[in-house]
Amino acid sequence: MNEHSTSDASTDVVRLDEGHHEGTGGLPERFENPGLPPHVHRLSDDSEGGAKRAERQVATMFGLSMLATLLFIVAYFAIDRTASIYLPGIGKANALNVSLGVTMGLSLFLIGAGAVHWAKTLMPDTEIVEERHVQRSDDATRDKAVGIVLEGGEKAQLGRRPLIKASMSGALGLFALPFVVQVAGSLGNPTTALSGLRSTLWDAATAQKPMRLVRDPEGTPVKAEDVTIGSVFHILPENIKDSEHVLEDKGKAAVLLMRLDPSQFMPGHAGDKSQSWGYQGIIAYSKICTHVGCPVGLYEQQTHHLLCPCHQSTFDATNDMNVIFGPAKRPLPQLKITVDDEGYLVAPQGFQEPVGPSFWER
Numbered sequence: 572m573n574e575h576s577t578s579d580a581s582t583d584v585v586r587l588d589e590g591h592h593e594g595t596g597g598l599p600e601r602f603e604n605p606g607l608p609p610h611v612h613r614l615s616d617d618s619e620g621g622a623k624r625a626e627r628q629v630a631t632m633f634g635l636s637m638l639a640t641l642l643f644i645v646a647y648f649a650i651d652r653t654a655s656i657y658l659p660g661i662g663k664a665n666a667l668n669v670s671l672g673v674t675m676g677l678s679l680f681l682i683g684a685g686a687v688h689w690a691k692t693l694m695p696d697t698e699i700v701e702e703r704h705v706q707r708s709d710d711a712t713r714d715k716a717v718g719i720v721l722e723g724g725e726k727a728q729l730g731r732r733p734l735i736k737a738s739m740s741g742a743l744g745l746f747a748l749p750f751v752v753q754v755a756g757s758l759g760n761p762t763t764a765l766s767g768l769r770s771t772l773w774d775a776a777t778a779q780k781p782m783r784l785v786r787d788p789e790g791t792p793v794k795a796e797d798v799t800i801g802s803v804f805h806i807l808p809e810n811i812k813d814s815e816h817v818l819e820d821k822g823k824a825a826v827l828l829m830r831l832d833p834s835q836f837m838p839g840h841a842g843d844k845s846q847s848w849g850y851q852g853i854i855a856y857s858k859i860c861t862h863v864g865c866p867v868g869l870y871e872q873q874t875h876h877l878l879c880p881c882h883q884s885t886f887d888a889t890n891d892m893n894v895i896f897g898p899a900k901r902p903l904p905q906l907k908i909t910v911d912d913e914g915y916l917v918a919p920q921g922f923q924e925p926v927g928p929s930f931w932e933r
């Protein structure tokens with residue numbers, strides 16, 4: 572910075588060039604106090620009619636906020652969870668998510684706008700300067716402070732403006748309802764949450780009509796011979812191309828495919844399932860961490876460990892993907908695979924347990 576600022580030449584002079592200060596005793600001298608801008612009277616300060624109009628405007632915003640909150644609740648129950656709408660510039664989006672986002676955003680915005688408008692038009696806007704002293708004031712000062720707070724409440728006209736008081740209480744009170752409805756409606760219901768985690772696109776696979784494994788994101792099928800020892804593939808079910816909710820379905824169906832030398836699986840009971848549900852050392856596991864659902868994408872080729880980058884849960888690929896470190900509480904679910912007549916890897920069934928977070932087990 573290379574800036575000079577001068578005030579009264581006989582008193583304060585402050586130089587801000589390269590941190591060098593001129594003044595008595597080597598200490599920087601203070602800027603002249605610019606003071607406060609002059610107070611400008613507002614319409615509502617001088618006219619009861621203006622104040623009434625401002626009151627109605629504030630109450631209208633709080634009222635519209637209540638309406639938006641009610642629309643949120645209606646949308647939550649009325650809109651089909653699978654319905655989608657087209658948004659210009661964004662593309663296809665879930666209609667329920669859009670509706671909930673818009674109504675909740677409006678509800679919050681209108682509460683904020685109402686509060687700001689109230690403060691700007693009706694609350695006292697005279698500036699008060701208070702010097703800072705020791706932290707605890709004496710009793711007389713504290714009593715005075717309480718008096719100021721009470722006076723502030725009086726000046727904010729809460730008592731005299733019952734319309735604002737009632738509409739604001741309604742807007743704030745109703746705003747809590749969407750959270751209650753959501754918790755009661757889904758998050759708080761383990762059965763509902765679990766049913767969402769139980770189904771993935773792999774469920775369309777059957778022994779008679781097995782589903783091919785395709786690379787993410789290319790969508791090309793994978794032959795067993797392509798999967799060399801030590802390699803890792805990010806896999807999706809081939810029916811992902813037909814999905815209406817690609818992001819959601821991808822988030823649940825993502826799979827990691829890797830190949831170990833069959834001698835590397837832990838002998839005995841451990842590792843048996845890995846091998847019997849795999850194909851010649853090729854194994855497929857859900858990529859969604861069983862802690863809180865991050866993608867488990869770090870494969871240590873030497874140790875055959877899979878690492879979740881979020882909280883470092885570590886899964887052992889040689890031992891049925893059991894957890895050997897970190898907060899995850901259960902192994903990654905395995906996807907049974909085999910090959911079809913053309914040598915492509917296929918799944919003859921879906922996951923046999925829910926993928927992702929295990930909060931429902933607690």
Ligand code: FES
Pocket residue numbers: 860861862863864865879880881882883884897898899
């Ligand atoms: S989400 Fe994987 S360890 Fe927490």
